[in-house]
Amino acid sequence: MTRAEENYLKTIFHLGKGHNANISTNAIAQQVETKPSSVTDMAKKLADKGLLHYTKYQGVSLTDTGSRTALSIIRKHRLWELFLVKKLDFSWDEVHEVAEQLEHIKSEKLIDRIDALLGFPRFDPHGDPIPTKDGQFLERDKELLSELPPGTQGICVGVKDSSAPFLRFLDRNRIALGHTIEILEKEDFDKSLLIYREGEPLRISHQIASNLYIKKNDPWNK
Amino acid sequence: MTRAEENYLKTIFHLGKGHNANISTNAIAQQVETKPSSVTDMAKKLADKGLLHYTKYQGVSLTDTGSRTALSIIRKHRLWELFLVKKLDFSWDEVHEVAEQLEHIKSEKLIDRIDALLGFPRFDPHGDPIPTKDGQFLERDKELLSELPPGTQGICVGVKDSSAPFLRFLDRNRIALGHTIEILEKEDFDKSLLIYREGEPLRISHQIASNLYIKKNDPWNK
DNA sequence: AATTAAATTTAGATGAGTCTAAACATTGTT
DNA sequence: AACAATGTTTAGACTCATCTAAATTTAATT
Known part of the structure; x- marks a missing residue:
């Protein structure tokens, strides 16, 4: 799983807001800051890998595996954000950019230990829920x-x-x-x-x- | 500065053991786990960028800028290793692989805060010296x-x-x-x-x- | 000094991810 | 129902980092 692939999955998840609708090529392109034609290429690749459902001209949606993968990246992103705020005194407006990099570090042990160090938190510095290891997360009633x-x-x-x-x-x-x-x-x-x-x-x-x-x-x- | 470029610089620094000798294409290839022909390509590129001195068939050596860059990567690697051991209870045989990834995170603030969190340490978990921000480091007498x-x-x-x-x-x-x-x-x-x-x-x-x-x-x- | 062995470089190809420009589908409007 | 307007895909090209195979240079040995 490359960095680009991970970013696509994460973006598609966010655009679907959990409901996993069919997301358009254009919407993805805008979010990933690339061109629609590049999105088409990537959609094919991720579909081949079993991470997306893709029908020409109809947009994409996440498969179960794709969804799980996206959630694990979001989990990492939000845990790192909280780590930066709680342990390294970053302010909440500074964490996103760095977490965008840290979320791609490959080590289950690492993220589990960060999770433990923070006391298994449920929300990140912006109030967004942090998915658990198995992809569960509660939207707070708000x-x-x-x-x-x-x-x-x-x-x-x-x-x-x-x-x-x-x-x-x-x-x-x-x-x-x-x-x-x-x-x-x-x-x-x-x-x-x-x-x-x-x-x-x-x-x-x-x-x-x-x-x-x-x-x-x-x-x-x- | 791409990840591959950073890895080459770091490797060349290590192979020169600080003395900055002329390092052979073959030696680098072995260390970076690639083929000599790939090293030649990269050597040209890094020379163009002013990070290496390169003369055909004579190997490479680091320029001042190259050396400073290499030291900053080594600094990051060693700080992350110590962080993993001290704050996340990794053992000293587990840290290298993860630090190889973390050393490429681009954020000065991040690594400075990690440095502070650890109390500005001078040695990593294997006893190797951690370069300071300005590239100084003391070899312990051993x-x-x-x-x-x-x-x-x-x-x-x-x-x-x-x-x-x-x-x-x-x-x-x-x-x-x-x-x-x-x-x-x-x-x-x-x-x-x-x-x-x-x-x-x-x-x-x-x-x-x-x-x-x-x-x-x-x-x-x- | 000539020849062989080893190291190094060139040339051409590949895969990932991207781009532009052109072709094609879908949608909405008259 | 026909036609724009918009959205999407294809085709071909580019960069980065890599590879293999062949050519070239340097070093070692006779």
């Missing part, structure tokens, strides 16, 4: 901040966009995973929100709110 | 056990051969870095040694002794 009504209180548990600029914006505005957030007001006109976090109010745009995942506080199940 | 006369006492500070079978032999026979070793007798016939270590005597062949580095105990400079 909602977009932008979808919740004023008065809601909850904990920030993830980000939808995990690009460095967005993450740095959150840092500057003292929004981080684990923080409690309460919606004070919602402006009808532009759907911006006035929220309360870390003891202070803050106004955020709809675009920001629609990239923040919140777990509502459940008074019964504290 | 001698081969096989070269020392009976009666000598010292500390085991390194291994010449760091192949897994040899390292596992040492584990089985309770010889490790940091252990005190004393030469009790030397057999003229086969140059085997009777040594004392960990409270017990042990007979070892000349071949074993000639792969163990000892730092003699200096009563004045304890």
Whole structure:
């Protein structure tokens, strides 16, 4: 399994969002930063290897083996990200690039030991779930901040966009995973929100709110 | 700088043992596990990039830049090896293969943080010196056990051969870095040694002794 | 100094992954 | 139903790193 093959599988998994739909050549090309014609070639190769279902002009989907392989790469990526943050003091906007490299290191023992060193964590620094060795993972029950009504209180548990600029914006505005957030007001006109976090109010745009995942506080199940 | 290029530079550095002699095509081919004709191609390429001096039929030597590059790869390799042993409980015979992959990860920040996490160590798990960021490294003053006369006492500070079978032999026979070793007798016939270590005597062949580095105990400079 | 042996280089080919440009399919619109 | 517009695939070419087989140079031996 080459690095390129692994990157294709990972990308196809992400584009299918777990549901394993048929993914178009173009969509993959854009994500992998290559040309559609290159994707076609790779699709054939991965289909030959039994990792993809591929029908001409109809896009691709992952086979069981392909899916398992993708999950193991995602597992490695997310474990490395958490390692960088927890053990080497990287900030959450710096980890992606390095994890993109580390995820391709071939050693089961290595990743299992990293897993153990971190205490078998279930979520990465952006709140995304870390698949277990056998490919299981729980999506945490969470909602977009932008979808919740004023008065809601909850904990920030993830980000939808995990690009460095967005993450740095959150840092500057003292929004981080684990923080409690309460919606004070919602402006009808532009759907911006006035929220309360870390003891202070803050106004955020709809675009920001629609990239923040919140777990509502459940008074019964504290 | 591709992975293959990095491996060539590292290998050429090792073959020159720091002195930067002219290294033959054949010697490199053997070490990199490729054919001499491939080495010729790569030699030309690296010479074009200013990393090697290359004259047809005369072998290659590292330029200053080439040497610095090689040292930075060796630094990474040895830091990763120590990380695996110290933080992830790998044994010293398991680390090489994985470090061969990790040494190619491109992130200065990453390796500097690993360095800090380990407390800026000066030697790797096999007793080899770890170059600093600016390419300096001290060879520890050490001698081969096989070269020392009976009666000598010292500390085991390194291994010449760091192949897994040899390292596992040492584990089985309770010889490790940091252990005190004393030469009790030397057999003229086969140059085997009777040594004392960990409270017990042990007979070892000349071949074993000639792969163990000892730092003699200096009563004045304890 | 001539000849043989060994090391090294050239020439041409291969596989992985990519590209461009042209051909072909599918979809949506009139 | 015909035709764009868009999406996808083929064909042919390129780079990187490698190979084999043949040619060439250097070194060793007589």
